[in-house]
Amino acid sequence: xxxxxxxxxxxxxxxxxxxxxxxxxxxxxxxxxxxxxxxxxxxxxxxxxxxxxxxxxxxxxxxxxxxxxxxxxxxxxxxxxxxxxxxxxxxxxxxxxxxxxxxxxxxxxxxxxxxxxxxxxxxxxxxxxxxxxxxxxxxxxxxxxxxxxxxxxxxxxxxxxxxxxxxxxxxxxxxxxxxxxxxxxxxxxxxxxxxxxxxxxxxxxxxxxxxxxxxxxxxxxxxxxxxxxxxxxxxxxxxxxxxxxxxxxxxxxxxxxxxxxxxxxxxxxxxxxxxxxxxxxxxxxxxxxxxxxxxxxxxxxxxxxxxxxxxxxxxxxxxxxxxxxxxxxxxxxxxxx
Numbered sequence: 001x002x003x004x005x006x007x008x009x010x011x012x013x014x015x016x017x018x019x020x021x022x023x024x025x026x027x028x029x030x031x032x033x034x035x036x037x038x039x040x041x042x043x044x045x046x047x048x049x050x051x052x053x054x055x056x057x058x059x060x061x062x063x064x065x066x067x068x069x070x071x072x073x074x075x076x077x078x079x080x081x082x083x084x085x086x087x088x089x090x091x092x093x094x095x096x097x098x099x100x101x102x103x104x105x106x107x108x109x110x111x112x113x114x115x116x117x118x119x120x121x122x123x124x125x126x127x128x129x130x131x132x133x134x135x136x137x138x139x140x141x142x143x144x145x146x147x148x149x150x151x152x153x154x155x156x157x158x159x160x161x162x163x164x165x166x167x168x169x170x171x172x173x174x175x176x177x178x179x180x181x182x183x184x185x186x187x188x189x190x191x192x193x194x195x196x197x198x199x200x201x202x203x204x205x206x207x208x209x210x211x212x213x214x215x216x217x218x219x220x221x222x223x224x225x226x227x228x229x230x231x232x233x234x235x236x237x238x239x240x241x242x243x244x245x246x247x248x249x250x251x252x253x254x255x256x257x258x259x260x261x262x263x264x265x266x267x268x269x270x271x272x273x274x275x276x277x278x279x280x281x282x283x284x285x286x287x288x289x290x291x292x293x294x295x296x297x298x299x300x301x302x303x304x305x306x307x308x309x310x311x312x313x314x315x316x317x318x319x320x321x322x323x324x325x326x327x328x329x330x331x332x333x334x335x336x337x
Contacts, residue, residue: 038275041101045076048104048268051090053083057221057302061266062106064298065135068289086110086175086336088121095123099271101278105129108138109177109264112321116329117175117336126322129269131314132279133286136304138264139239140181141223141249143232147211153235153255156215160191168194170204170213175336180325181217181238181262183332188260208232217262220245221303238263239305265321266304267314283311 048066052058063079070077082090087110097103111125123129142153148166150156160167169185171178174197186193196213198204201222207213209231216223220237224246227234236255237243252260268286270279287308289295296306 038101038277041278041281042073042075044102045078046070046073046102046104048077048079048106049090049094050079050081050106051083051087052081052108054081057219057304058106058108058266061135061299061302061304064295065268065286065289068292068295069285072285072289086114086117088114088118088123091125091129092123094269095125095128095271097271099273099275101270101274101282103271104132104282105269106135106266107269108266109321109325111269112318113175113180113325113329115322116326117334119335119337126319128272130272130274130279130311131316131318132268132270132311133283133290134265134267134307134309134314134317135286135290136266136299136306137239138266138304139220139237139243140177140217140263141220141227141234141243141246142181142185142215142217142236142238142252143208143223143227143234144215145208145211145213146230146233147209148214148233150235151233153252153257156235157189157191160189160193160214164192166214167191168196168213169215169217170196170198170208171216172201172204172218173197173199175334177262177264178217179334180328180332182215183334184262184328185215185217185257185260187328187331188257219303241305244300265307265317267307267318279311283309283314 048062050059050062059081066077066079082093087107091105091107091111094103094105115121115125144150144156150159169182171182179195179197182193182195201218204216208216220243223234226232234246234249236252237246237249238252238261240251242249242251290306290308299306
């Protein structure tokens with residue numbers, strides 16, 4: 001009897017050991033498959049979604065950078081435009097794509113601002129997507145109408161406080177970068193400013209030039225030609241350094257307002273849970289692309305200050321931006337839905 005019991009115990013131990021081994025193998029197979037997939041990345045074309053219309057600066061910059069990325073990784077990089085809903089349609093598509101390194105997203109600052117403007121979103125910009133590499137910062141030029149007396153930022157603030165009924169600022173629409181930049185300036189200076197939204201920047205320019213609106217924050221690329229023509233007055237640039245194409249325009253810090261630095265940015269994201277090894281590889285390759293002299297020159301022509309850097313740095317920056325603009329939006333009481 002004792003021998004039989006020992007035999008049964010031994011058989012049970014073997015069964016338990018076999019079950020544990022099988023379980024371990026079942027767990028190991030997906031991990032091994034993922035590891036092999038990561039090591040072989042990229043083995044097919046990479047898709048990059050631009051959640052904005054074709055033909056704009058974001059689209060042009062994406063195509064410039066991704067052409068160079070394709071050369072470095074040895075696979076085609078296909079740019080796909082999915083515009084709509086302030087970038088949220090294309091972003092939702094990538095947020096819900098497989099986290100395998102074959103679906104990427106290029107966004108601007110609206111990505112970090114949208115959660116403050118929209119109460120209902122189909123994805124979480126911070127949790128469902130992760131930063132890969134920041135292509136660059138997009139400083140804004142603060143310009144005033146040449147028909148108005150102020151010739152500096154400090155003069156504008158003094159004039160605006162003395163003429164609150166005339167202290168207006170234009171934007172390309174409620175919730176736009178120009179709108180939030182104006183609100184940040186208003187909050188930072190303690191000056192009351194009236195927001196005048198337009199359907200795009202182009203319709204706002206005649207009123208700015210004529211003095212119907214006092215100020216606007218917009219891209220260097222759009223505003224420098226107007227300033228050089230004497231149609232508007234460039235007061236300051238929201239960049240740590242003066243801009244090469246406008247060396248006479250002071251930075252906001254030089255103008256006396258170092259804490260008021262509204263700017264946009266453009267960068268590459270991936271779905272959350274994309275393997276770290278793939279994200280790090282992409283980050284390194286994109287950093288090399290952004291720092292190539294020919295790419296840097298073209299980015300500056302587009303009004304973009306090249307950045308690059310590591311994935312974790314970019315993700316931390318996105319979180320910081322989301323917090324900064326949430327405060328501005330809350331104080332201004334802006335809601336778009």
